[in-house]
Amino acid sequence: MIKTDLRFRIAAAITVTCILLVTITGGLLYAASEKLEESLVQQLVSEELNFLIQHHQNLPSHTREVSPSVTHYIVGNVAEEAALPPYVRGLEPGLYDIDIGEGRGERHIALRDVGSTRYIVVYDLGPYEEREEEFKLLVAALLLLIIVITPFIGIFLSNFLVRQLTQLTQKVAVLSPGETTAPLYQEGLEREVGILAGTLDVYQQRIKEMLRREQEFTANVSHELRTPLTEIRTSCELLTLDAGLSEKSRARVLYIAKAEQDMRAHMEALLFLARDQADASKETVALRECVEDIVAPLRTEIAAKKLTLTVDIEPHLSLQLNRRALHLVLLNILKNAVNFTATGGIRLSFEHDSLFIADTGVGIAADALHRIFDRHYRGSDSSDGFGIGLDIVKRICEREQWDIRLDSSPDHGTTVRIDFQQASVA
16 A cells, blocks of 8 residues: 655645535536526526517517517417427427527427417527536636646645644654653644644653663663672683593583673673663774674684684774674674584675675575574574574664675575674774
């Protein structure tokens, strides 16, 4: 179904309404004129017939003067009857409306017998029909004029009617959640627009209050979770220093340490999203240095799997962006690359304002590519984690206005491309 804006619908409604009104009014006027014409002509010929009879009885030898549209006939014998026009002969007394054909129009006829004399009045409708045609042309011209001008009138009126609503929409469109701005409600607004503006002000205040409580909650969560996570990490580091620890126990400690690291990364990502930090802390970021920092905690696992890691990024390359957002995105992508790559390696490069992360891992089936960024979707049942990493990556990229694309095929690895549309390359 085609959707149109309110202004177009108002303009279309005004146009259609005007056209319908003019059409209906013209039709009614035409029907009324037809009925009035019938009534007036019947009255005219009847009265003219009465005058003819009275005049002839009073002055039999005097011929009464009539208009070009009215013709009198007085028939007293067979010869006079035969001299009558064909459309009059043989008619019984009464009123008639006869189309005489051959393009000569209609005639209204009144007949009455008084004794042995027949009186006939014939009224020629030709002049009236000409005026009737002129009236039809006038109605048609008026309808055409309405069809031409009403769209412009409708557009003008619709713009005038929705002007305040459009202005309100423009103000709402640039609002950010929790932003402190002047109230949308202003004096002079139309009643309905004022009610809407007041309602939006109340809603905006509720959003600000909700965000304030959420920020307080996330700050408290961050504080409460960081402490036990730090204790877990410290305990794991101390346990790994214990020379008497068996290899089996050491492996379990390392697994706990990795789980703590994953949980901390996910917590940081979720807190980042909850606090709405997009565009809040852009800075000049040396891309290669940032990548090296992100890769550092993964090098042990990369070395354990005997993978190669290539960072093909110029040392002087810098971008103006949110460093924390980039860290979270790359960390999730690189962790997936390490997890799903058994042999070969991982390569990071920067070309044409885009960062590429390519691996030689197991790849992703074609039917799973369109779902890979869905929340809780996992491409493999054997994968670690809770299936929220790539969902977080997608959400962060959307908020930072980065374009992320993924190209993959089974057994041929995966390549992730991040296009920094809004980032400036130095």
